[in-house]
Every structure is written in C-alpha cells, then in structure tokens.
Amino acid sequence: MSKTKLVVIGNGMAGVKCVEEIIALGPDTYEIVIYGNEPRPNYNRIMLSKVLQGEHSLQDILINDWTWYDDHGIRLRTGETVNRINTHAKYVETESGLRETYDILILATGSSPFIPPIPGIDKERVMSFRTIDDCTRMSEYSKEYHKAAVIGGGLLGLEAARGLLHLGMEAVVVHNAPYIMNRQLDLKAASMLQQELEAQGMTFLLAKNTQKIIGRSQAQGLLFTDGSKLEAQVVVVAVGIRPNVDLARRSGIATNRAIVVDDYMRTSEPDIYAVGECAEHRGISYGLVAPLYEQGKVLARTLCGQETTEYKGSVPYSQLKVSGVDVFSAGEINGEGLQTAIQMLDGIRGTYKKVLMQAGKVRGAILFGDTAEGTALLGLVQRGADVAELAPREGSPDPAEIAAAALPEQDTVCACNNVTKAAIMKAIREQGLETADQVREQTKASGSCGGCRPMVAALVKHTHQLKNNGDVKALGKPDRVTEMPVCSCTTLGHAELKGRLDHILALREDGVDAEEPQQYSSVFTRQMNLTLIMQKLGWGSEHGCAVCRPSIHYYMQVSTSTMNERVTITDVHSAAEREGMRQQSVEAGIEHKHExxxxxxxxxxxxxxxxxxxxxxxxxxxxxxxxxxxxxxxxxxxxxxxxxxxxxxxxxxxxxxxxxxxxxxxxxxxxxxxxxxxxxxxxxxxxxxxxxxxxxxxxxxxxxxxxxxxxxxxxxxxxxxxxxxxxxxxxxxxxxxxxxxxxxxxxxxxxxxxx
The missing domain is CATH 3.30.413.10 (Sulfite Reductase Hemoprotein, domain 1)
Structure with missing residues (x-):
C-alpha cells in the first residue's frame, strides 16, 4: 500500500524540525520529499556567526547530515528552487523543470534579508549576512580589504561585526536608533553591551541614517543624511528579514506580510500548510527559533492525526551570547503603561536585571551578564504572573539555583534544540553528569547558540543538591506557585477565594451545610452572613476589612454555582426596607458600586x-x-x-x-x-x-x-x-x-x- 506523499518546500530549521517531529510520531506515515535551494543539508543559521568568528566549521553546525535523510528514507532535492505550485493538480515545479506531485504540502520557505531602498545598495561588495555563502564572501573580502561598515545594530548586525573583527577588519556598526538592540534591550543594558563590544574593537555610529552608498561600481563608503561620511570598502546590510511569500502569492494562497495560517498552520488552500518565518499567525510572523519549533510540533501532530492543542502564538524572547556576552530579553520591553518592578545593577560583576510589569502582572524582563534566571522569568512573562512571584525565597542566596528550582518541569530550557528541564535533570541523574559540557554532549542543551548555558549549569548544581539532600522525589518538580493574597486578612488569592466561595454556596443551596442548613432567600441575607463565611474561609480578622469584604460580597453575587437561583433585594422588600438595608451595607463596608x-x-x-x-x-x-x-x-x-x-x-x-x-x-x-x-x-x-x-x-x-x-x-x-x-x-x-x-x-x- 503506497504512503501518502508529503512534500516540504524549504530545507531550513523550521521545516526540517517539523519533519523530525513527524518521523518521531509516525515514522511510516509519509513518503517525504524536501526541496532546498542551497546545495547542502540542513544547518543551524543561528550558528553562522560562530563560523564567521572561527569557532565552528560548516560540519559543526549541521543539524542533519546527508546520512540522516537516507536513514529515514527522505528524498532531499538540494540546489532546487520551486517556482510554481499547481494547487488544483497538486504538484510543484522547480526552475530547472522538475515536477513533483504531492498529497500534503508544507511551505517552509523561510525569509530573506530585507534590503532597504538605499541608492547604491546594488554596488559590488555590498552584501547581506544570511547563509554559509555569505560567510565565505566575507572571509574572501577580508583578505584584500580592511574597512567594513555594518548597517544595522540589532543582533544580526552585531554578530556580523564581531565576525569581521575576527577576520582582521575594522568594523563600524551604523544604527538608526539611539542605542543598539533597541527592540530587545533598554538603554542601560544596551550601553553595557556597547561598552563590552567597544572593548573588543567594535565602533558605533548611532542615530545615523544612511542616505546612499558611495562609490562608482564598488562600495567605497556611506553618506549619511546629516552630511557626514564613513569610509568603507565592504558594506554588510543587516536591518531585518522579509518572509518569502512570492511563491505562495503567485499560487493563489492567501498572504499578508507572510503566508496566512490558522491555529493548526493550515493555509487558505486544502492540504497546504505553512510553518516558520514564512507563516503569519494571528497577524504575527516570528523570526525566532522557539516559536517556529512550537509551530512545527503542532503541525506534526496535526498531520499524524494526533490530538493537539492549537498554536496560540508565542511570547517573543531571546536568550543568546552576543560576542561572548550573555543577554536575555523577553516580552514587552518598551510600551505604554509598563512600569519597573525590579531593577538591579551590579557594576562589579557587570550584571543587570530589569523586570517590567503592568497592572501588577509580569510583562517583560531583561538580563545582562548573568542569564541563569532567564527561563524562569520567561515562564512568568508567558503566564502573566503576579509580581509577588518575583520575591526571592529565604535561605536561597544563589539566584541561578533559585531560578533552576522554580522552573516548571516541562518548560523548555534550550529552545534551539527543544530540551526541557525534565530531560536535562533525567540525564544528569541517570548518567551521572557533572558539568554543563557533559549535559550538552548528551542532550544538545546549550549546544547551539549557548544562551541557555547558565541555566544548564544551574540545573546541574540544583540536581546534585537535591540528590545530596536525599530529596529524590523532588527532582525536576516545580515549586507550588502561590497567588498574591487579596488582603492582609488572608493568605488566599482571588482565584482560590472565588473557588472556595463557590463550593461553600453550593453546599448551602444543596442543604448539606451542617452548620447552616437554612436556605438563603435574598442577597441581603447573604450579605449579613459575611462574618460566618469568613469564619469558614479561615479569615485572620473576624470582620475582615474594607478590601476583602467587598470582594467576598461580589464573588457571592456572581458565584457560578448559584447565579440562576438568586433573587434580588427588590423582589422581597419595600423601598423603605431597601434603603435601611442599603445604609447597613454601607456601614458594613460591603456596598458594591461598580456598574x-x-x-x-x-x-x-x-x-x-x-x-x-x-x-x-x-x-x-x-x-x-x-x-x-x-x-x-x-x-x-x-x-x-x-x-x-x-x-x-x-x-x-x-x-x-x-x-x-x-x-x-x-x-x-x-x-x-x-x-x-x-x-x-x-x-x-x-x-x-x-x-x-x-x-x-x-x-x-x-x-x-x-x-x-x-x-x-x-x-x-x-x-x-x-x-x-x-x-x-x-x-x-x-x-x-x-x-x-x-x-x-x-x-x-x-x-x-x-x-
């Protein structure tokens, strides 16, 4: 019996990760064909800067080599660009004339460097930084030329500049914002990073807008809008990416900025899906690894017929090494209504921490120099946790171990390789691993960008600490997360208070409350029994306070277990009686005024x-x-x-x-x-x-x-x-x-x- 044919357009990280998940779930489900326009197997683009800096070779950053495709029966068509999809006859066609039919099609076409419309952008020695071939070109240029300019002060631009320095070139970063990495960092963290990079030899021109690239046919420098100039024989443009949607658009598939998909990564055409940087979900297209892998998981389970929760979007975050410096950023960093919950600067150690909140909830975080808490903070941002959860626990002076202990068991530590806390702790415990390097060798955690290495090291320490204390059952289990109390009269948060009130009122209406079997006949009767309710809830104050009494009263009013059986005061009392009871309610501090x-x-x-x-x-x-x-x-x-x-x-x-x-x-x-x-x-x-x-x-x-x-x-x-x-x-x-x-x-x- 022939298998269903699955064709994947794109041999990048997102598409192949989805294929890996499909193979793991149903190895015999599909006949798989992958088309890639580069003449090589799947590699880790995040690691290109490491290749440029001489730390790794191409072989080191391969995610799957040629044998992996052969071992899993995957036909890999390298050096082939698909330029047509016939959605009715269900086949794809390449520029070279190859035609491939499909039953299921995944578009994983990724993105291309955004090239701004600057006059002179098409001159020789003006290039982007996106592929292995770009690394090779930079290396060749460095043998003849010595002055380089990088347009773009984001992560990619900084990594390109660091690689050019390694090649022996002068590297000037030109950025149109007042500070570098302005989408991920605040001014303080960016200034600290800039100082580190300047110490490595990098130069910066900030708040500069490039008017044109000067030179006849080859780049000779930059002219800025303020009239100043910069000499440069090589210009690297790293100002962002643009999703590759032309193929989908030509084929009649719905696109916006990227290919529009639903919560199961389905496009507008039957049997065609999209994943990765080329996909737009709920108006957002992601350029980070973690969201792309999350999409791939959902799509793989969908295609393998397994139950899955829909993809609901991701909180953007970065946990990376920028030229050897640990940097973490998550959630909302700049925005209206954001307030600083925590800000700590250690000038001696060169570390910085800032947590941002809104309406008492954790919304964003920045770490510089020490990112061990990054994964734990990401969890707080994703949950919109109360700021009370930021408080450190007594007797635990090491913040890295605090973060490791607080991290939920199933949370992902290494986004690049999809390794969870549970998997890391299991490997440490069962294989007797002693160092972060050993964990990397066994699990791949921290083996790509290296941003999660501090957390991996902290988990090694934490696991051994638990083992030494004989607390084997606690290994990998998260601590209980508590709510901020409603007030000083109780330890209950709003969620637990509301749940307990629902239970108490349900018992009363069922007539099974041994202490008070009498049925409530009106809202007023309930109000006058607040003291008894607080006794049942274990309140620390007999009569409560101006904060908790109105809260309890409100939750009693809207209890989901009693809503349909309630009657209002006006049903059973005269106007004079209602006014008297209203005054009593005001004096008791329980009148509810929100309408x-x-x-x-x-x-x-x-x-x-x-x-x-x-x-x-x-x-x-x-x-x-x-x-x-x-x-x-x-x-x-x-x-x-x-x-x-x-x-x-x-x-x-x-x-x-x-x-x-x-x-x-x-x-x-x-x-x-x-x-x-x-x-x-x-x-x-x-x-x-x-x-x-x-x-x-x-x-x-x-x-x-x-x-x-x-x-x-x-x-x-x-x-x-x-x-x-x-x-x-x-x-x-x-x-x-x-x-x-x-x-x-x-x-x-x-x-x-x-x-």
Missing part, C-alpha cells in the same frame, strides 16, 4: 437614529442597568461616522459599519490608553447585543474584583476570550444569563467573527 454606563450621542434627538440603533441601546440598558460588575464598565455606541463617542477606547465598543455592527473589547480611555480589539461582527442590533452581553457576563464570572475589563483581557488572553464568546452555545448561555436573573425574555441571534 455599567452606556454612552452614545445623547445630544442628538432619538428620532435622528435608526430603529436599530435605538433598539441596541434599549436592550443594553434594560439588561445591564444596575448589574454588579468587578470594576466600572463603560459601553460606547458609535452609530455614525464622526460620533463623539470614541468606541475603541471604551471597555465595550459597538461601531456601526456597512455590514451591521463591529464589537470591540478591552479599550481604555485613561492612562494607560488602550485601543479595543475586535471581538466580532453582527448583522443586527440583537446579534450585537448578544455578543456584547456575552462578553460582559464572561467578564463578571471570571474577573477578579476591582480588575478593569482591559486588564482582564490581558490576563485571560484576548484570543482565548474571543474563542469562548464566538462559540454559539456558550455565547447564548452567557448572553441570556443576565436576562434570566431579571426574568426578561431571551434574545435570539448570534454574532460571528469578522473575516
């Missing part, structure tokens, strides 16, 4: 609006006026162009469009100003109200007390929220729950995702 405000163009007569606009406003007001919310919520309706209501900076924004309504969430008009993101589109006002109501209800049920809606979208992840709300059944259940409370008639109709 929803619906904004629209109030200055224009209602008759000026269409029936649909008036109906949308009426539905939202009737459903949500007086609703208890975690934090004040602003809903903005923009029914026409030029509306004074800026819906995109409201918590929920509804904007009229030619197709009906666009619904946005997560905006914020005050500092930090944030623009809402599109939840979906709706054809009618009923459908728009459904989606907006579903979002508000999901926010009520899953937000922490006093957590603004924009912060809630960041904590849960906007895409995960959208996936919940665009599920037809869940949307209906959420949207009608508030109406069930009020006894209103349910509205039908659902909103969909904009395409």
């Amino acid at each position: 929803i405000q619906v904004r629209w163009d109030e200055g224009i007569p209602l008759s000026s609006y269409t029936l649909e606009v008036g109906g949308l406003r009426a539905i939202l007001l009737s459903s949500w006026t007086g609703a208890h919310m975690p934090s004040p919520v602003n809903v903005g309706i923009a029914p026409r162009p030029g509306s004074w209501v800026s819906a995109l900076v409201q918590d929920i924004g509804l904007v009229a469009s030619p197709v009906g309504w666009e619904i946005y969430a997560g905006g914020h008009a005050e500092h930090p100003v944030k623009e809402g993101r599109l939840l979906g589109v709706a054809e009618t006002e009923l459908q728009a109200a459904m989606l907006a109501s579903a979002c508000l209800q999901w926010y009520r049920q899953t937000a922490w007390y006093e957590e603004p809606l924009w912060a809630w979208t960041e904590r849960l992840g906007f895409m995960s929220i959208r996936e919940v709300l665009l599920d037809d059944q869940l949307q209906t259940e959420l949207a009608t729950k508030r109406n069930d409370e009020l006894g209103l008639v349910n509205h039908s109709g659902k909103a969909g995702m904009g395409r």
Whole structure:
C-alpha cells in the first residue's frame, strides 16, 4: 500500500524540525520529499556567526547530515528552487523543470534579508549576512580589504561585526536608533553591551541614517543624511528579514506580510500548510527559533492525526551570547503603561536585571551578564504572573539555583534544540553528569547558540543538591506557585477565594451545610452572613476589612454555582426596607458600586437614529442597568461616522459599519490608553447585543474584583476570550444569563467573527 506523499518546500530549521517531529510520531506515515535551494543539508543559521568568528566549521553546525535523510528514507532535492505550485493538480515545479506531485504540502520557505531602498545598495561588495555563502564572501573580502561598515545594530548586525573583527577588519556598526538592540534591550543594558563590544574593537555610529552608498561600481563608503561620511570598502546590510511569500502569492494562497495560517498552520488552500518565518499567525510572523519549533510540533501532530492543542502564538524572547556576552530579553520591553518592578545593577560583576510589569502582572524582563534566571522569568512573562512571584525565597542566596528550582518541569530550557528541564535533570541523574559540557554532549542543551548555558549549569548544581539532600522525589518538580493574597486578612488569592466561595454556596443551596442548613432567600441575607463565611474561609480578622469584604460580597453575587437561583433585594422588600438595608451595607463596608454606563450621542434627538440603533441601546440598558460588575464598565455606541463617542477606547465598543455592527473589547480611555480589539461582527442590533452581553457576563464570572475589563483581557488572553464568546452555545448561555436573573425574555441571534 503506497504512503501518502508529503512534500516540504524549504530545507531550513523550521521545516526540517517539523519533519523530525513527524518521523518521531509516525515514522511510516509519509513518503517525504524536501526541496532546498542551497546545495547542502540542513544547518543551524543561528550558528553562522560562530563560523564567521572561527569557532565552528560548516560540519559543526549541521543539524542533519546527508546520512540522516537516507536513514529515514527522505528524498532531499538540494540546489532546487520551486517556482510554481499547481494547487488544483497538486504538484510543484522547480526552475530547472522538475515536477513533483504531492498529497500534503508544507511551505517552509523561510525569509530573506530585507534590503532597504538605499541608492547604491546594488554596488559590488555590498552584501547581506544570511547563509554559509555569505560567510565565505566575507572571509574572501577580508583578505584584500580592511574597512567594513555594518548597517544595522540589532543582533544580526552585531554578530556580523564581531565576525569581521575576527577576520582582521575594522568594523563600524551604523544604527538608526539611539542605542543598539533597541527592540530587545533598554538603554542601560544596551550601553553595557556597547561598552563590552567597544572593548573588543567594535565602533558605533548611532542615530545615523544612511542616505546612499558611495562609490562608482564598488562600495567605497556611506553618506549619511546629516552630511557626514564613513569610509568603507565592504558594506554588510543587516536591518531585518522579509518572509518569502512570492511563491505562495503567485499560487493563489492567501498572504499578508507572510503566508496566512490558522491555529493548526493550515493555509487558505486544502492540504497546504505553512510553518516558520514564512507563516503569519494571528497577524504575527516570528523570526525566532522557539516559536517556529512550537509551530512545527503542532503541525506534526496535526498531520499524524494526533490530538493537539492549537498554536496560540508565542511570547517573543531571546536568550543568546552576543560576542561572548550573555543577554536575555523577553516580552514587552518598551510600551505604554509598563512600569519597573525590579531593577538591579551590579557594576562589579557587570550584571543587570530589569523586570517590567503592568497592572501588577509580569510583562517583560531583561538580563545582562548573568542569564541563569532567564527561563524562569520567561515562564512568568508567558503566564502573566503576579509580581509577588518575583520575591526571592529565604535561605536561597544563589539566584541561578533559585531560578533552576522554580522552573516548571516541562518548560523548555534550550529552545534551539527543544530540551526541557525534565530531560536535562533525567540525564544528569541517570548518567551521572557533572558539568554543563557533559549535559550538552548528551542532550544538545546549550549546544547551539549557548544562551541557555547558565541555566544548564544551574540545573546541574540544583540536581546534585537535591540528590545530596536525599530529596529524590523532588527532582525536576516545580515549586507550588502561590497567588498574591487579596488582603492582609488572608493568605488566599482571588482565584482560590472565588473557588472556595463557590463550593461553600453550593453546599448551602444543596442543604448539606451542617452548620447552616437554612436556605438563603435574598442577597441581603447573604450579605449579613459575611462574618460566618469568613469564619469558614479561615479569615485572620473576624470582620475582615474594607478590601476583602467587598470582594467576598461580589464573588457571592456572581458565584457560578448559584447565579440562576438568586433573587434580588427588590423582589422581597419595600423601598423603605431597601434603603435601611442599603445604609447597613454601607456601614458594613460591603456596598458594591461598580456598574455599567452606556454612552452614545445623547445630544442628538432619538428620532435622528435608526430603529436599530435605538433598539441596541434599549436592550443594553434594560439588561445591564444596575448589574454588579468587578470594576466600572463603560459601553460606547458609535452609530455614525464622526460620533463623539470614541468606541475603541471604551471597555465595550459597538461601531456601526456597512455590514451591521463591529464589537470591540478591552479599550481604555485613561492612562494607560488602550485601543479595543475586535471581538466580532453582527448583522443586527440583537446579534450585537448578544455578543456584547456575552462578553460582559464572561467578564463578571471570571474577573477578579476591582480588575478593569482591559486588564482582564490581558490576563485571560484576548484570543482565548474571543474563542469562548464566538462559540454559539456558550455565547447564548452567557448572553441570556443576565436576562434570566431579571426574568426578561431571551434574545435570539448570534454574532460571528469578522473575516
């Protein structure tokens, strides 16, 4: 029986990594053919700078040699460029005329150096730095010429400059930003790195914009926009990359900046997938190794018919050695609303650490000189952890070992070679490894860029420490992560408090609470039993405080186990009784004041609006006026162009469009100003109200007390929220729950995702 034929266009790191995963999961599933335009097997591009610097040869950076392809029955077509895909007849064709049919096609065409439109860019001795052949050209130029300029002060430019120095050339880095590696580092870390590189012989011209490359037919130097010049016989351009999408675009496959893929790496054409730098997922194309490998794993499991979680995107990070200096960067480094949680500078050791936060959550981190904590910090950034988790543990003075101990077992330590903490500790324990070099030989961890070597060394120390202490069971197991307490009255965080309240209220409504079997008959009765609730929760203060009492009260109001059975105070008490009870609530410190405000163009007569606009406003007001919310919520309706209501900076924004309504969430008009993101589109006002109501209800049920809606979208992840709300059944259940409370008639109709 013939196998399904899998053709891969691209012999780079992302495509071949996906093939490796496929072979591991189903070695006999596919007949595999790989096309690569270079005349050599798969190699590690990250290591090109090491080749240029004389530390490695081509053989050293090969990921898979010729025998690997033969051993796994893979046909490798090197030196072949595919220039056509027939998506209907399902075949590809190369420039040389080769034709190959396929059942499944993976596009892993990678990217090419971005060449800016600078006059003179096509002169001789102007080159990029992307392949082994580029390393060879630089080496040849160095034998005859001595002055080089590198345009670009990012990682690639710095590595190219370091290689040119090794070849004996003068290397001047020209960068248009005020400091180097400005996308990964802050000014302080960049200045420290620049000092190190200057000590190695590198020269920098910062905040310089190149106007043209001078010389007749060959490069002789650079002319800058300020009129100054720089002599240079060799010019290396390293200002970024551009995804290779021409082949896909010519073949009718949907592209944007890169090839558009879904959460399973599927393109717009059946049986065609894309992975790596050429793929664009949820508007982002990644140029780092770790995200590309994550994509490859998801695609491999998909193609092998195995259950897999969808690819949801990656937190960008870099953990590298820049010319021998350890540097780590993750998450958001520069952005509105970011604040510094930790900043530490050790001038003696030459180390620097900075952790950035937003709304009490870890958002980004920078390490310089000592990157042992990098992997642990990356985990905090990925989870959006509370800043309380940054506090060091007592009795553990070594930060590297603290980071090694705190790192979850299944977290990846070496992104280049996909080696986890568990795999490293297992190798150390079972093979008696004593050094980071031995770990590298056995597992490949730190064998590529070397950025993770400090963590590998720390894991060696940590594993042996656990073994010496006889704590074999703890080897590789992460410490329990704790939440920041709600207040000083308790050790419970918001998540645990909410969960315990759900359990307590469920027992009471089932009539199985031995201490208090009487059923609650009103919200007011529940409020007056806060003291008993706090006793059951083990509260440190008998009556709580102004922080925790409103929190408990709110979570009781929106408990998912009791929502449908609640009645409001107005159902059972007169106006006079309600006012008396309201005053008691105020005195007890539990009155909840967070409600929803619906904004629209109030200055224009209602008759000026269409029936649909008036109906949308009426539905939202009737459903949500007086609703208890975690934090004040602003809903903005923009029914026409030029509306004074800026819906995109409201918590929920509804904007009229030619197709009906666009619904946005997560905006914020005050500092930090944030623009809402599109939840979906709706054809009618009923459908728009459904989606907006579903979002508000999901926010009520899953937000922490006093957590603004924009912060809630960041904590849960906007895409995960959208996936919940665009599920037809869940949307209906959420949207009608508030109406069930009020006894209103349910509205039908659902909103969909904009395409």
